[in-house]
Amino acid sequence: MLKISNLHVTIAGETILNGLDLEIAAGEVHAIMGPNGSGKSTLAAVLSGREGYEVTEGSIEYFGEDLTALEPEERAWRGVFLAFQYPVEIPGVTNMEFLRASVDALRAHRGEAATSAVDFMKLARATCKQVGLDTDFLKRGVNEGFSGGEKKRNELLQMLLLEPKLAVLDETDSGLDIDALGVVADGVNTLRSAERAIILITHYQRLLNHIVPDRVHVLSGGRIIRSGGKELALELEEKGYGWLTEAAA
Amino acid sequence: MTMASTLEQRLDEFTRRARERSEALAADALPALAALREAGRKTFATTSLPGPKTESWKYSRVGPLLEEGLLDRPQAETAVPDVTGIESFDAGRILIVDGVVRDLPATADGITVTRFAEAGAEAAATLGRELGQLADMSERPFVALNSGLIEDGVLIHVGPDVQADSLELVIAQSGDAGPHGAHPRVLVVLETGASLTLLERHLGTRAVFTNSVIEVRIRDEARLEHMRLQLDAGAGRSLTALDVAVGRNARYDLQQALAGSTFRRNEIRIRCEAPGGEVRVGGATLTRNRSHLDTQMCLEHIAPHCSSNQVFRALAGERSKTVLNGRIHIHPGAQKTAAELSSRNLLLSHDAEIDTKPELEIYADDVKCAHGATVGRLDERALFYLRSRGVAETQARMLLSFAFLTAVVDAFPVAAVRDAVRPVLEAAFLAPAEASRP
Numbered sequence: 190m191l192k193i194s195n196l197h198v199t200i201a202g203e204t205i206l207n208g209l210d211l212e213i214a215a216g217e218v219h220a221i222m223g224p225n226g227s228g229k230s231t232l233a234a235v236l237s238g239r240e241g242y243e244v245t246e247g248s249i250e251y252f253g254e255d256l257t258a259l260e261p262e263e264r265a266w267r268g269v270f271l272a273f274q275y276p277v278e279i280p281g282v283t284n285m286e287f288l289r290a291s292v293d294a295l296r297a298h299r300g301e302a303a304t305s306a307v308d309f310m311k312l313a314r315a316t317c318k319q320v321g322l323d324t325d326f327l328k329r330g331v332n333e334g335f336s337g338g339e340k341k342r343n344e345l346l347q348m349l350l351l352e353p354k355l356a357v358l359d360e361t362d363s364g365l366d367i368d369a370l371g372v373v374a375d376g377v378n379t380l381r382s383a384e385r386a387i388i389l390i391t392h393y394q395r396l397l398n399h400i401v402p403d404r405v406h407v408l409s410g411g412r413i414i415r416s417g418g419k420e421l422a423l424e425l426e427e428k429g430y431g432w433l434t435e436a437a438a
Numbered sequence: 439m440t441m442a443s444t445l446e447q448r449l450d451e452f453t454r455r456a457r458e459r460s461e462a463l464a465a466d467a468l469p470a471l472a473a474l475r476e477a478g479r480k481t482f483a484t485t486s487l488p489g490p491k492t493e494s495w496k497y498s499r500v501g502p503l504l505e506e507g508l509l510d511r512p513q514a515e516t517a518v519p520d521v522t523g524i525e526s527f528d529a530g531r532i533l534i535v536d537g538v539v540r541d542l543p544a545t546a547d548g549i550t551v552t553r554f555a556e557a558g559a560e561a562a563a564t565l566g567r568e569l570g571q572l573a574d575m576s577e578r579p580f581v582a583l584n585s586g587l588i589e590d591g592v593l594i595h596v597g598p599d600v601q602a603d604s605l606e607l608v609i610a611q612s613g614d615a616g617p618h619g620a621h622p623r624v625l626v627v628l629e630t631g632a633s634l635t636l637l638e639r640h641l642g643t644r645a646v647f648t649n650s651v652i653e654v655r656i657r658d659e660a661r662l663e664h665m666r667l668q669l670d671a672g673a674g675r676s677l678t679a680l681d682v683a684v685g686r687n688a689r690y691d692l693q694q695a696l697a698g699s700t701f702r703r704n705e706i707r708i709r710c711e712a713p714g715g716e717v718r719v720g721g722a723t724l725t726r727n728r729s730h731l732d733t734q735m736c737l738e739h740i741a742p743h744c745s746s747n748q749v750f751r752a753l754a755g756e757r758s759k760t761v762l763n764g765r766i767h768i769h770p771g772a773q774k775t776a777a778e779l780s781s782r783n784l785l786l787s788h789d790a791e792i793d794t795k796p797e798l799e800i801y802a803d804d805v806k807c808a809h810g811a812t813v814g815r816l817d818e819r820a821l822f823y824l825r826s827r828g829v830a831e832t833q834a835r836m837l838l839s840f841a842f843l844t845a846v847v848d849a850f851p852v853a854a855v856r857d858a859v860r861p862v863l864e865a866a867f868l869a870p871a872e873a874s875r876p
């Protein structure tokens with residue numbers, strides 16, 4: 190589904206990703222771990238098409254298509270979804286209005302009719318329940334005044350409504366209590382299927398107790414320095430990153 | 439006029455022709471009209487037209503108002519344009535086309551809506567007392583011009599304690615008129631305890647000069663809900679003076695949705711003349727292409743214990759220009775005044791211009807006065823967030839821009855009007871930019 194080869198990315202002339210390779214097949218869940226500042230969010234941003242990131246070398250193929258040539262919304266139409274590490278507050282646009290605009294945009298690009306207001310309301314309410322958000326959050330401005338945990342739940346809500354093919358979760362588990370962590374894990378596990386791929390960017394192995402990954406990668410210095418099975422996460426939990434980053438240096 | 443004429447020559451020519459037109463008017467007017475005409479002519483002759491150095495005209499140049507033909511009289515008989523109103527806003531319609539009163543609603547108990555020219559004894563007395571009292575001509579040559587050229591107008595009079603049905607005032611252009619200058623004049627008087635909802639709509643996209651003067655007297659305990667829609671862009675040159683006096687415990691609510699045109703300027707002066715007056719003003723504006731929109735707001739707090747709250751939200755695209763001068767003048771003795779003005783503005787393009795200036799003059803010490811003005815751009819992070827969820831860029835820009843306007847559009851007191859305004863603004867926002875001339 191996704192094939193990243195020798196990816197080099199600069200921000201304002203500074204190299205952040207430095208020859209990253211990653212291949213993910215449909216049905217797989219990959220965890221990406223790594224120290225702060227190693228380039229995890231940069232990878233997520235590049236996948237979702239954020240401005241200001243320049244791909245200077247390498248390629249990203251998504252279903253055989255050059256992903257980097259697409260606008261952010263075109264990527265979303267093709268099933269790419271990023272759960273933001275820092276979701277944006279948009280006062281004045283209600284969460285409901287936002288969710289419906291997104292869902293209808295994606296439906297339109299699949300050749301499906303827009304949802305009826307009533308049907309969508311039902312769906313949105315049910316999904317709110319699933320992620321543990323009060324339905325009042327639908328009436329509020331997008332992420333406006335939400336707590337950190339509520340913002341993360343709102344990201345999850347969007348993910349469940351948009352049913353992406355490739356979901357990238359950037360530290361969705363950070364700052365969450367155990368209950369919220371369970372909600373994130375349940376959400377991801379619900380989504381997990383043979384047609385979908387999921388990239389979990391995380392600092393903590395605790396999320397991986399609930400979502401068992403097919404592969405675990407360690408990102409450091411802008412490249413993947415180690416890949417392994419789920420036991421790699423446990424090893425990292427025990428030993429930290431030092432032994433790997435030193436070895437890679 | 440030759441091409442080589444300087445601004446000064448054009449101003450002189452304009453002045454001369456205005457005098458000629460005023461002097462040529464029939465002499466059989468009502469005494470109130472004759473007196474106003476005389477005063478207007480005199481003031482106009484002695485007031486110079488705003489030039490590049492006139493401070494209040496710093497951002498609005500008179501050039502577009504001085505073009506060939508814009509002082510000509512409109513043709514007497516032109517077709518009445520389609521002025522279809524807002525569905526489910528049920529209101530008696532006052533229609534002024536090319537400055538000529540063409541239609542008035544049926545009369546109702548306690549409410550007089552009449553042409554000046556057809557005023558009965560009581561209406562004539564009201565005119566004699568009120569006409570020209572609020573629209574100060576000094577330093578305002580175009581108000582003087584309107585007065586000097588006055589032939590007719592509309593009086594809306596709501597008697598004491600009468601709760602009037604809604605009225606709609608439509609100031610339109612006919613479809614077949616050539617260049618001309620129209621000078622609509624309206625006087626609204628709400629007697630003690632009266633109330634009225636007035637929707638004012640300006641229509642027309644042709645290159646004619648519409649120089650309106652609207653005077654509003656709100657007596658004690660009375661309340662006026664005033665909604666103003668100027669949503670036609672295009673070649674119109676529109677100048678509107680609105681002068682309002684708010685009495686004791688009276689309330690004035692003005693909500694506006696405005697688009698720019700070749701030239702559009704609104705001069706609004708609101709005077710809180712007695713204690714307990716409450717004023718609320720809103721303005722949602724969208725300028726695009728090369729359009730121009732200038733709002734000159736002046737709130738005069740003369741009496742103590744009054745409050746005013748003004749909220750302006752502007753979007754400016756392409757090479758358009760939006761001006762808001764928000765003056766709050768708190769006179770000595772106007773203690774316990776609470777005056778607020780917020781002006782927030784979004785530039786939608788790098789070539790757009792927004793000039794917003796607070797102007798506070800406070801001569802009383804026990805007052806609350808807040809004034810804020812910001813000019814910014816759309817939040818790129820929010821834009822990306824929306825796009826990453828599949829919302830196409832144009833729609834994402836619109837969602838964010840209208841999130842910004844929402845507070846003002848929502849303040850329209852009549853749901854039918856509020857609901858009609860939003861799609862018009864949205865369509866104007868989404869319309870492709872005009873090809874810009876080199």
Ligand SMILES: Nc1ncnc2c1ncn2[C@@H]1O[C@H](COP(=O)(O)OP(=O)(O)O)[C@@H](O)[C@H]1O
Binds near residue numbers: 223224226
């Ligand atoms: N907008 C930016 N401008 C300059 N440097 C940036 C920017 N965003 C991230 N970086 C830098 O890129 C590196 C990787 O950041 P990031 O991808 O956020 O790391 P991670 O998510 O792994 O913590 C860091 O050194 C960070 O300072």
Ligand SMILES: [Mg+2]
Binds near residue numbers: 229230360
């Ligand atoms: Mg990060």
